[in-house]
Amino acid sequence: xxxxxxxxxxxxxxxxxxxxxxxxxxxxxxxxxxxxxxxxxxxxxxxxxxxxxxxxxxxxxxxxxxxxxxxxxxxxxxxxxxxxxxxxxxxxxxxxxxxxxxxxxxxxxxxxxxxxxxxxxxxxxxxxxxxxxxxxxxxxxxxxxxxxxxxxxxxxxxxxxxxxxxxxxxxxxxxxxxxxxxxxxxxxxxxxxxxxxxxxxxxxxxxxxxxxxxxxxxxxxxxxxxxxxxxxxxxxxxxxxxxxxxxxxxxxxxxxxxxxxxxxxxxxxxxxxxxxxxxxxxxxxxxxxxxxxxxxxxxxxxxxxxxxxxxxxxxxxxxxxxxxxxxxxx
Amino acid sequence: xxxxxxxxxxxxxxxxxxxxxxxxxxxxxxxxxxxxxxxxxxxxxxxxxxxxxxxxxxxxxxxxxxxxxxxxxxxxxxxxxxxxxxxxxxxxxxxxxxxxxxxxxxxxxxxxxxxxxxxxxxxxxxxxxxxxxxxxxxxxxxxxxxxxxxxxxxxxxxxxxxxxxxxxxxxxxxxxxxxxxxxxxxxxxxxxxxxxxxxxxxxxxxxxxxxxxxxxxxxxxxxxxxxxxxxxxxxxxxxxxxxxxxxxxxxxxxxxxxxxxxxxxxxxxxxxxxxxxxxxxxxxxxxxxxxxxxxxxxxxxxxxxxxxxxxxxxxxxxxxxxxxxxxxxx
Numbered sequence: 001x002x003x004x005x006x007x008x009x010x011x012x013x014x015x016x017x018x019x020x021x022x023x024x025x026x027x028x029x030x031x032x033x034x035x036x037x038x039x040x041x042x043x044x045x046x047x048x049x050x051x052x053x054x055x056x057x058x059x060x061x062x063x064x065x066x067x068x069x070x071x072x073x074x075x076x077x078x079x080x081x082x083x084x085x086x087x088x089x090x091x092x093x094x095x096x097x098x099x100x101x102x103x104x105x106x107x108x109x110x111x112x113x114x115x116x117x118x119x120x121x122x123x124x125x126x127x128x129x130x131x132x133x134x135x136x137x138x139x140x141x142x143x144x145x146x147x148x149x150x151x152x153x154x155x156x157x158x159x160x161x162x163x164x165x166x167x168x169x170x171x172x173x174x175x176x177x178x179x180x181x182x183x184x185x186x187x188x189x190x191x192x193x194x195x196x197x198x199x200x201x202x203x204x205x206x207x208x209x210x211x212x213x214x215x216x217x218x219x220x221x222x223x224x225x226x227x228x229x230x231x232x233x234x235x236x237x238x239x240x241x242x243x244x245x246x247x248x249x250x251x252x253x254x255x256x257x258x259x260x261x262x263x264x265x266x267x268x269x270x271x272x273x274x275x276x277x278x279x280x281x282x283x284x285x286x287x288x289x290x291x292x293x294x295x296x297x298x299x300x301x302x303x304x305x306x307x308x309x310x311x312x313x314x315x316x317x318x319x320x321x322x323x324x325x326x327x328x329x330x
Numbered sequence: 331x332x333x334x335x336x337x338x339x340x341x342x343x344x345x346x347x348x349x350x351x352x353x354x355x356x357x358x359x360x361x362x363x364x365x366x367x368x369x370x371x372x373x374x375x376x377x378x379x380x381x382x383x384x385x386x387x388x389x390x391x392x393x394x395x396x397x398x399x400x401x402x403x404x405x406x407x408x409x410x411x412x413x414x415x416x417x418x419x420x421x422x423x424x425x426x427x428x429x430x431x432x433x434x435x436x437x438x439x440x441x442x443x444x445x446x447x448x449x450x451x452x453x454x455x456x457x458x459x460x461x462x463x464x465x466x467x468x469x470x471x472x473x474x475x476x477x478x479x480x481x482x483x484x485x486x487x488x489x490x491x492x493x494x495x496x497x498x499x500x501x502x503x504x505x506x507x508x509x510x511x512x513x514x515x516x517x518x519x520x521x522x523x524x525x526x527x528x529x530x531x532x533x534x535x536x537x538x539x540x541x542x543x544x545x546x547x548x549x550x551x552x553x554x555x556x557x558x559x560x561x562x563x564x565x566x567x568x569x570x571x572x573x574x575x576x577x578x579x580x581x582x583x584x585x586x587x588x589x590x591x592x593x594x595x596x597x598x599x600x601x602x603x604x605x606x607x608x609x610x611x612x613x614x615x616x617x618x619x620x621x622x623x624x625x626x627x628x629x630x631x632x633x634x635x636x637x638x639x640x641x642x643x644x645x646x647x648x649x650x651x652x653x654x655x656x657x658x659x660x
Contacts, residue, residue, distance in 0.1 A: 157533060165643065178648070178656060194654055203487060205649025205656075262648065268658050312648040313495065314656055318508070318592065319535025319642065324524055326508060326535075326644055328598050 064092035065144035065163060065216060070133035072099040073279040075106060077271050078150050082110075085148070086117050089160050092142045094120040097135075099128045130282075131236045131243045136222045143170070145222065149213035151281055155267035161317045162263045166216035169261050173251055175215025176265040178207035181296050181308055189300060191245070191292040199310055206310035209248040210260025214268065217251070224250055231302045235295060241282060242295035249299050249307055258311035266321055394422035395474035395493060395546060400463035402429040403609040405436060407601050408480050412440075415478070416447050419490050422472045424450040427465075429458045460612075461566045461573045466552045473500070475552065479543035481611055485597035491647045492593045496546035499591050503581055505545020506595040508537035511626050511638055519630060521575070521622040529640055536640035539578040540590025544598065547581070554580055561632045565625060571612060572625035579629050579637055588641035596651055 067085055071078045078096065086094060098105050105122035121139050125132045133147065144166060146159065154176060166174040182190045182199060190196065199206045228250065236243045251259035272280050282288065300306050318326055397415055401408045408426065416424060428435050435452035451469050455462045463477065474496060476489065484506060496504040512520045512529060520526065529536045558580065566573045581589035602610050612618065630636050648656055 160532065161534075161642070168643070176658075194649060194657070198649075202490065203650050204491075204647045205653060207648060262656065264646075264656055265658055312491070312650070313498070314646045314648040316594075316644045316646060317534045317642055318537060318644040319524060319528075320533050323535060326592065326594055327524070328506075328595055 061141060061143050064090045064142050065146045066092050066140050066142045067094045067146045067148060068097065068133055069148050069150055070097035070099060071150040072128060073277050074150050074275045077275050081150065081153060084153060088156050090163055091118050093118050093139065095137055095139055096120060096122045097133045098122050098124050099132060101125065101128050129237060130240045131233065134222060134225045134243055136226055140219050143219055144216055145219050146216050147212045151270055151272045152214050153269040153271055154214055154265060158265045158267060163216055165261065165263055165315055170218050171255050173210045173212060173215050173217045173260040174263060175210040175260060176263060176268055177211040177214050178262040179209045179211060180207045189296045191296050201310060204312055206312050207262055208308040208310050209245065210262055212244040212247050221247065221251060229302055235298050239291045239295060241291045245292060245295050246299060249303060252307040252309060258309040261313065261315060263315045391471060391473050394420045394472050395476045396422050396470050396472045397424045397476045397478060398427065398463055399478050399480055400427035400429060401480040402458060403607050404480050404605045407605050411480065411483060414483060418486050420493055421448050423448055425467055425469055426450060426452045427463045428452050428454050429462060431455065431458050459567060460570045461563065464552060464555050464573055466556055470549050473549055474546055475549050476546050477542045481600055481602045482544050483599040483601055484544055484595060488595045488597060493546055495591065495593055495645055500548050501585050503540045503542060503545050503547045503590040504593060505540040505590060506593060506598055507541040507544050508592040509539045509541060510537045519626045521626050531640060534642055536642050537592055538638040538640050539575065540592055542574040542577050551577065551581060559632055565628050569621045569625060571621045575622060575625050576629060579633060582637040582639060588639040591643065591645060593645045
């Protein structure tokens with residue numbers, strides 16, 4: 001038999017049906033909207049190991065980097081460099097690792113000269129240690145770190161390009177200063193640059209490290225660094241050196257590949273001579289290079305093996321600065 | 331009760347036991363040998379997409395490459411180039427694609443001037459087609475192909491280095507000749523080299539193709555090429571051009587990344603002028619470049635989209651030929 005609404009006049013029933021249908025449609029749309037909003041975001045959090053296309057959307061964690069600059073006894077250089085680096089494209093934040101123990105950070109002066117393009121955080125340190133810059137700073141929000149020595153000036157063009165290269169090789173240390181180690185017949189390793197003899201793989205030279213004093217690397221490696229054998233920290237503290245060699249060992253062990261990718265800088269400058277402090281940096285110590293060879297051998301001992309691998313890939317920017325720098329006479 | 335051999339004198343039994351034991355041992359060794367020989371080889375057949383460490387062990391399929399050189403009306407250049415290329419390190423075999431229809435291959439002369447470092451196979455073609463070189467030749471045993479135009483001379487140093495780079499980027503076309511496409515406001519694409527305006531991504535230039543006339547790529551792409559829409563073959567046959575643009579489209583679609591990696595050659599030479607045949611190559615035709623722009627737009631149509639992506643990575647060999655070519659004034 002007909003249901004009760006059959007008894008209603010046709011027009012009233014039509015309006016009621018229309019209202020009912022509209023309500024149903026609206027409810028369905030709301031539900032659909034809610035479901036779409038609740039869909040999980042597919043985020044690629046694990047450390048990628050492919051050559052990747054830089055992501056188009058602006059995710060602050062992937063499309064920008066954090067500059068970590070440790071400073072000791074060269075505040076004039078620091079401030080000069082901060083003025084330059086604070087405006088580098090894709091910079092998210094600056095973390096200054098303040099190794100001037102007992103000295104006030106120049107925060108007041110910094111703020112009085114604001115506004116600034118990005119936040120700058122001054123991290124006061126308790127002890128003047130080389131490895132202070134390798135802490136897993138809570139202020140670090142980006143996946144990429146740019147680590148710079150407080151006496152090194154790299155052009156914005158170089159940094160922008162190297163950052164784009166890092167985005168394609170995020171598991172490597174992508175930077176401007178290559179170094180290598182050499183095996184000797186005695187089994188003892190030596191550390192050096194291109195003055196050292198060729199490692200012996202075909203023609204040309206090779207590098208097995210990229211120094212972190214002018215390089216991009218994944219912030220995950222700072223996390224990893226906290227989990228290394230105590231002997232590594234002891235070594236770095238003993239020498240006040242070699243934190244960068246240790247990082248290259250860490251990265252090489254993690255990837256099983258050459259730790260670094262060398263990007264040839266167009267404009268890189270050492271500002272040491274420009275400081276009023278008279279302080280000229282650790283690498284001028286007489287024992288500096290011998291220490292680094294010593295570190296290489298100690299680290300091989302600690303890690304029970306030599307993880308560093310050689311590479312001869314040198315990356316430059318196509319068509320920059322010379323628009324036809326790729327041209328050949330063919 | 332004691333078994334029958336107990337009744338034998340002790341010495342005879344000893345000898346029999348010795349013989350028996352020896353036979354057992356020999357049989358066991360043979361079985362072990364057979365089992366080892368029958369163990370399956372773990373071969374890495376899928377197309378890898380990581381930056382990889384070149385394998386240390388000598389697997390002919392990964393540690394060597396096959397040169398594929400198509401030739402038309404320039405047999406003098408072909409033979410000159412064969413003398414050079416036949417001795418390139420890591421070369422496994424040469425496949426000459428013989429587009430001189432009706433003309434005998436110089437196999438007799440080749441053999442009379444033997445022995446040769448590697449096998450050379452002359453593939454007689456039925457029709458003179460540009461895309462003949464893109465067949466999936468059964469003689470091809472290696473994962474890597476080196477494709478060279480029959481008028482291009484690249485130094486052994488460059489080839490050895492580029493091959494090592496390909497081994498680290500096996501899914502890309504790794505070669506010496508970069509080109510690009512440009513979008514225009516009308517949506518119509520144009521093809522060119524560095525004379526075309528900058529695509530507009532920051533400073534410097536970009537490339538979106540690496541030409542296959544002087545490049546390494548994975549042999550799997552030859553297989554893929556056999557499975558493309560008919561319209562692609564028709565386009566290449568119509569223009570007798572653009573097979574290389576089509577390959578870049580194929581690779582870009584496959585990887586979702588820039589198809590090529592540009593390695594800056596130290597010594598690359600065009601030997602066109604050296605030929606006695608008077609034939610000077612397709613790219614001298616008046617319509618050559620316009621054809622290639624035409625091809626880009628047709629391929630976008632066929633594939634319903636523009637898959638080519640830009641890159642500005644230029645790779646050179648660290649410390650070669652200039653031992654300090656990475657040095658900076660810092």
